[in-house]
Amino acid sequence: MKVTVVTRSGREVIKGGLELDESATVVDLQEAIHRRTKKYYPARQRLTLPLQPGSKERPVVLNYKKSVKDYCDGNSGNLTVVFKDLGPQVSYRILFFWEYLGPLLIYPIFYFFPVYQYFGYKGERLIHPVQTYALYYWCFHYFKRIMETFFVHRFSHATSPLSNVFRNCAYYWTFGSYIAYYVNHPLYTPVSDLQMKIGFGFGLVCQVANFYCHILLRNLRSPDGNGGYQIPHGFLFNIVTCANYTTEIYQWVGFNIATQTVAGYVFLVVAAAIMTNWALAKHRRLRKVTCFSLFLNKLFPILLHTLKEACASYTINRGFNSGFLSDSSLYQIHFLGCFSIYVSS
Amino acid sequence: MHQLANLYLLAYNSLQALGWAVSLSRILSSFLYTRSFNGAYASAGDLVCLLQTVSFLEVVHGAIGLVPSGVLLPLMQWGGRTHFLLAIVLRIVEVQELPSVFITFIAWSISEVIRYSHYALHCMGSCPSCITYLRYTAFILLYPVGVAPGEMWLMYQALPFIKRKNISHYYFVWVVLLCYPFLWLKLYLHLFKQRRSKLGKLHGKKRR
Numbered sequence: 001m002k003v004t005v006v007t008r009s010g011r012e013v014i015k016g017g018l019e020l021d022e023s024a025t026v027v028d029l030q031e032a033i034h035r036r037t038k039k040y041y042p043a044r045q046r047l048t049l050p051l052q053p054g055s056k057e058r059p060v061v062l063n064y065k066k067s068v069k070d071y072c073d074g075n076s077g078n079l080t081v082v083f084k085d086l087g088p089q090v091s092y093r094i095l096f097f098w099e100y101l102g103p104l105l106i107y108p109i110f111y112f113f114p115v116y117q118y119f120g121y122k123g124e125r126l127i128h129p130v131q132t133y134a135l136y137y138w139c140f141h142y143f144k145r146i147m148e149t150f151f152v153h154r155f156s157h158a159t160s161p162l163s164n165v166f167r168n169c170a171y172y173w174t175f176g177s178y179i180a181y182y183v184n185h186p187l188y189t190p191v192s193d194l195q196m197k198i199g200f201g202f203g204l205v206c207q208v209a210n211f212y213c214h215i216l217l218r219n220l221r222s223p224d225g226n227g228g229y230q231i232p233h234g235f236l237f238n239i240v241t242c243a244n245y246t247t248e249i250y251q252w253v254g255f256n257i258a259t260q261t262v263a264g265y266v267f268l269v270v271a272a273a274i275m276t277n278w279a280l281a282k283h284r285r286l287r288k289v290t291c292f293s294l295f296l297n298k299l300f301p302i303l304l305h306t307l308k309e310a311c312a313s314y315t316i317n318r319g320f321n322s323g324f325l326s327d328s329s330l331y332q333i334h335f336l337g338c339f340s341i342y343v344s345s
Numbered sequence: 346m347h348q349l350a351n352l353y354l355l356a357y358n359s360l361q362a363l364g365w366a367v368s369l370s371r372i373l374s375s376f377l378y379t380r381s382f383n384g385a386y387a388s389a390g391d392l393v394c395l396l397q398t399v400s401f402l403e404v405v406h407g408a409i410g411l412v413p414s415g416v417l418l419p420l421m422q423w424g425g426r427t428h429f430l431l432a433i434v435l436r437i438v439e440v441q442e443l444p445s446v447f448i449t450f451i452a453w454s455i456s457e458v459i460r461y462s463h464y465a466l467h468c469m470g471s472c473p474s475c476i477t478y479l480r481y482t483a484f485i486l487l488y489p490v491g492v493a494p495g496e497m498w499l500m501y502q503a504l505p506f507i508k509r510k511n512i513s514h515y516y517f518v519w520v521v522l523l524c525y526p527f528l529w530l531k532l533y534l535h536l537f538k539q540r541r542s543k544l545g546k547l548h549g550k551k552r553r
Binding site: 188 | 508511
C-alpha cells in the first residue's frame with residue numbers, strides 16, 4: 001500500500017510517498033520514514049491522521065502497536081499521514097538520571113565545603129546533628145531515585161523532548177541548592193531532638209512505602225515496557241490512585257518537620273502542586289470518577305469524608321441552578337459529589 | 346438549599362463582625378485604661394489569632410463556589426495576614442508589646458467590622474447605603490495605615506529576632522518586605538476601581 005507523508009502545512013515530507021506491505025505496522029512505517037529522512041528517528045515522529053479543515057477535534061495519533069491497514073478506513077491501498085517533528089528526544093531514564101544527579105552532588109557541597117565564606121560568613125561553622133542527618137536523608141533519597149530509575153521503573157516507549165532536560169534540571173538543581181544553602185547555613189537553628197526524630201522517622205517510613213508503591217507499579221508492566229495504563233491495586237492504591245505521589249509528598253513533609261526551612265516548605269508546596277497535576281491527569285486517564293478528591297484524599301482522608309457528605313448535594317444543585325457549568329464547577333461537583341467511589345480491588 | 350447557604354453565610358459574617366468588634370473594644374479599653382500602646386496583643390491577641398485562622402473558611406467558600414471571590418486572591422490575602430500573625434507576632438514574644446501591633450490591630454479591627462457587617466447585611470437582603478459607603482471609603486485611610494506603620498514596621502522590627510530563630514525565615518521576611526509595597530499598591534488601586542463602580546451605582550440609583 002502507498003503511504004503519503006505530509007507536514008501540517010501540506011508539504012510532502014517524502015517525495016513520492018512510501019510503499020509498504022499490507023501487513024506493515026506503524027513501527028514499520030516509522031522506520032521507513034527514518035530510512036528516507038536520516039534525521040527523524042522514530043521517537044521524533046508524531047504521525048496523525050489528517051483532520052477535516054476547520055475541524056475542532058483532536059487529531060488521531062497513530063499507535064505504534066497497530067498495523068497501518070487499520071487506519072486505511074476502507075480507502076483501498078492509500079493512506080495520508082500528517083507528520084510532525086517533535087525535536088530531539090531523550091529517554092526518560094536519561095532525563096531522570098540528570099535531574100536527580102544534581103541534588104545528589106550539589107547538597108553535599110554546601111555541607112562539606114566552606115562555601116559560606118563567599119556569602120560573607122567568615123569563621124568556623126558549627127555543624128548540628130540534624131544537619132548531618134539531613135545530609136544522609138537527602139542523599140539517600142536521591143540515590144534511591146536514581147537506583148529506581150535504572151532498576152525499578154519500567155518505562156514505556158515514551159520519550160521526552162531534549163529541552164525538558166534543561167527545564168527539569170533547572171528545577172531540581174535550583175531547589176536543591178536553595179534548600180542545601182539554608183539547611184547547612186552557619187546561622188541555622190536546629191529544632192528539638194524529638195521533632196527531628198519524628199520528622200526523619202516519618203519521612204523514612206514514607207520513603208519505604210514509596211519504594212513499595214514503585215514496585216507495585218512496576219509489576220503492572222511487562223519488562224519491555226508494554227502494559228499501557230492500568231489501575232494499580234493493593235496497599236495504598238486502594239485509597240488513592242497515585243499512592244506513589246502521596247508517599248513522596250509526605251516524605252518531604254517529614255524532611256521539613258525535621259529541618260524547618262522556608263526553602264524546604266516552598267519546595268514541598270511546589271512539588272506537591274506538580275504531583276497533584278500529574279495525579280489528576282493520570283486519574284483522568286484511568287477513567288475514575290473522582291477528581292480533586294484524589295489530591296485532598298492524600299492530605300485529609302477522614303476530614304474529607306465528612307466534608308464531602310455535607311456539601312455534595314448543595315453544590316450540585318447550585319451548579320445546575322446557575323444555568324451553566326464551567327470546567328471549574330464541574331471539578332467542584334466531582335470533588336464534592338462523587339468521590340465516595342474509591343478504587344476497589 | 347439556597348436559603349441554608351445564605352443562613353450559613355449570614356451566621357459566619359455576623360460572628361466575624363462580632364468577634365472583630367469585641368477585639369476592637371478590648372484594645373480600645375486597654376488603651377484607655379493603661380494610656381499606653383503596648384497592650385494590644387495582650388488584650389486581644391488570642392481572639393485575633395482565632396478570627397484570622399477561622400477566616401480560612403473564606404478561601405473554602407471561594408473554592409466551592411459559595412461566594413464569587415475565587416480562590417487565589419482570598420488565599421493570598423489570608424496567607425499574608427496569617428503569616429504575619431502566627432509566624433511573627435505569635436511566635437516572637439519580644440515584638441508583642443510594640444506600638445506597631447496596636448496600629449495593625451486597630452486598622453484590621455475597624456476594617457473587618459465594616460467589611461463583615463457589609464457582607465452580613467447583604468445576606469439579610471440589602472445593605473444600607475451608609476455601610477456600603479463606609480466599606481468602600483474607610484479603606485482609603487485604614488489600608489495604608491495598617492500596612493506601613495502597622496505590618497511592615499512590625500516585620501522590620503521583628504527581623505533581628507527572626508534571624509536568631511530561623512535564618513531561612515529571616516531572608517524570607519526580607520523578600521516579603523520588599524514585595525509588600527507592590528502587592529499592596531495593586532490591591533489598593535483595585536479597591537479604588539471597585540469603589541468607583543459600587544459607589545457610582547449607588548449615586549445612580551439616588552438620582553433617579
